[in-house]
Amino acid sequence: MPAMTYLQAISDAMREEMRADERVFVMGEDIAVFGGAFKVTDGFLDEFGPARVMDTPLAESGIVGCAIGAACEGLRPVAEMQFADFVSCGFDQLVNVAGKMFYRQGLSVNITVRLPSGGGFSGGPFHSQNPEAWFMHSPGLKVVAPSTPEDAKGLLIRAIRDPNPVVFLEHKHLYRRVRGEVPAGRYETEFGARIARPGSDLVVIAHGAMVHTALEATEDSEASIEVLDLRSLVPLDEAAILDSVRRCSKVVVVDEANQTCAAGAQVAALIAQHGWEDLDGPVVRVGSPDVPIPFSPPLEQAVLPQPDDIREAVRELLDY
Amino acid sequence: MRRMATETAQTDGDVPAEITAHLTLEDRVGLLRAMLLMRGIEERAMMLYRQGKVPGSFYDGFGQEAVSAGPAWAMHGHDRLCVLHRDLAAHLIRGVEPARIFAQYMGREAGITRGRDGNVHFGERRVGCVGMVSMLPDMMLVATGLGMAFKLRGERRAALTWFGDGSTSRGDFHEAMNWAGVQRLPVIFVLENNQYAYSTPTAGQFAVDPVERAATYGFPGVKVDGNDVEAMFEATRVARERALAGDGATMIEAVTMRMHGHAAHDDMKYVPTEQIEEWRRKDPIDRQVRRLEPLGVDVAALRDEVRAEIEAAVAEALAGPMPDGATATERVFAEAPALLEDGASPWSGF
Secondary structure: OOEEEHHHHHHHHHHHHHHHOOOEEEEEOOOOOOOOOOOOOOOHHHHHOOOOEEEOOOOHHHHHHHHHHHHHOOOEEEEEOOOHHHHHHHHHHHHHHHHHHHHHHOOOOOOEEEEEEOOOOOOOOOOOOOOHHHHHOOOOOEEEOOOOHHHHHHHHHHHHHOOOOEEEEEEHHHOOOOEEEOOOOOOOOOOOOEEEEOOOOEEEEEOOHHHHHHHHHHOOOOOOEEEEEOOEEEOOOHHHHHHHHHHHOOEEEEEEEEOOOOHHHHHHHHHHHHOHHHOOOOOEEEEEOOOOOOOOHHHHHHHOOOHHHHHHHHHHHHOO | OOOOHHHHHHHOOOOOOOOOOOOOHHHHHHHHHHHHHHHHHHHHHHHHHHOOOOOOOOOOOOOOHHHHHHHHHHOOOOOEEEEOOOOHHHHHHHOOOHHHHHHHHOOOOOOOOOOOOOOOOOOOHHHOEEEOOOOOOHHHHHHHHHHHHHHHOOOOOOEEEEEEOHHHHOHHHHHHHHHHHHOOOOEEEEEEEOOEEOOEEHHHOOOOOHHHHHHHHOOOEEEEEOOOHHHHHHHHHHHHHHHHOOOOOEEEEEEOOOOOOOOOOOOOOOOOHHHHHHHHOOOHHHHHHHHHHHHOOOHHHHHHHHHHHHHHHHHHHHHOOOOOHHHOOOOOOOOOOOOOOOOOOOOOOO
16 A cells, blocks of 8 residues: 555545546635645646636635535535635535535535644644534534545545535644555545544544544553544544443543534533443543634644643543 | 616516517416416415414515516526525426425425425425525525536536525625636526615615626626516526527626515515505516407416416315424435436427
8 A cells, every 4th residue: 555645645535536537526726726725636737627626716605605506416526625714704605505405405415625624833813723613513514534644535535425515624734744554546434433542541532633642642651542533523423432431431532623612522522421321530621722723833832732731631530 | 788678668567569589479478377376376375374374484576576487487497596585486487386385385294395494495406496595695606506517517508596686795796796707607697686685775785786797797787677577588598598608697687676575574664655656567467468468368267277276286285294393303414416407498499
């Protein structure tokens, strides 16, 4: 298997789907001639031409709305938000038009909206957000957030083929920092959790970049620490979460997002309601405080969860 | 900017005897029938609302029947429509059965949305219609995306969407018009200017007539007598030809009047009585009747036929069940693709 970066794996997923399925096309701001702000679609214009690699006007509502229209006719658009933060401008189309379409009138909306998300590199308040919870709260949207190159490719292919709107959160900080074996060819990764590292004393539940932070924070621990990578937030793999809780008894839930009502809040609530009997301590949460993600490195590091924050939470819970 | 000659007809209750050579007598009767059916269904549904059989509120398009009937008649079954809430005639022309529309109003299982959404918030995908959402004019972008799909696949098809005067204030209006202009997409934007967005008159909505804006997006805007069904047909026919030729979008401003309140609860006190009286003289159905009666069309028989169809539809809808509450959480996600399909192509010119 070839080794690829997370970014290359995402690119590979789209390229392979576009080669095999003419219904698939990509659209977004600066994705064609420039190859995308992060170069995810570099070379696509040459291979697939301007009709299927579409530079759009600077209009996120337009991007999502037009993708919906194209999908109603049987195409499979993959729309890129230049930064996940900008999806706020397309929020209405995604939440009110795409998310409710099938329930209301039985018309499926096969769109994938890619959100380069997350912080850690001084992107500031408008280039660092993790907006997954906005969409978890909106019925009719699937929400996935891979942490490895292999999953990034498999989940994106699965998303492109899903007849429903899928919000695909790809963490920018992983783009070139994470490299791994990626199977060749077109394969689908199911929307469910995976155990990133098995353990039995405590489980850290995370998604996206925080999976790596959790692995790093717990690699030297003398205790047996499991790391559960959610991968999919809608649907949420409740069985896998409760299974980890049953085996480990202690749980730390990590979000990079602002903590209030983040994905981890739903996980914690699930455990409180259905995993209570298996717990041997409080469900502990680690996440960003409820402030905009600041620009300057010392401020940003103080806000985003660091390995030490997870280490401390794990240590305290193990001692409980 | 091009303007239709029919604009002058706005000043009085009369209409030119013949607007276009592209309609047979059968077409012209079909247009009248669609408008009669729309009005009859909405009047009957308002009665059902007052009887407590329609939950929520009720919205109608009384006096605006020509705005949806004319354009829908000009579109082929493989074209696509994004239909607004005062455009019932479009659904009827595409082939949605009146009984399902009554069931829709009453929140019954046989309604187009199976009770999942109310009143005129529906589109039957099997006849190529996409239903609206309340955030207006979101469907302008969906229609633009439909046009994008046709262009991408090299198909000679067009998409049409209706939107109101209030909608022109929102960003999606701009994003859709701009996008369609930049990419020369086969889209027809029908501005249903009925003078009021809820209680706000157009003077409080825009400083420049939106039809003037079309040129700034790179395509023509035409102002049409929105109470003349044949003028609306003709403007749409021309716009569709333009779209199919690859020349891009057209905006049609249908000048009309919302003769009832925004919804059933709205007594419309904010509208001067004289304004209503003036527009009552321009009623689109009366005008079409005056056109066709001299040609020997038996309008009375047509009215009877429509009335009978409506009563049968009401009976059928009332006999159908309400949805089962236990199914409310089902079908949030699709298991398999369910896409738009073709509707009726009523125009004799196809």
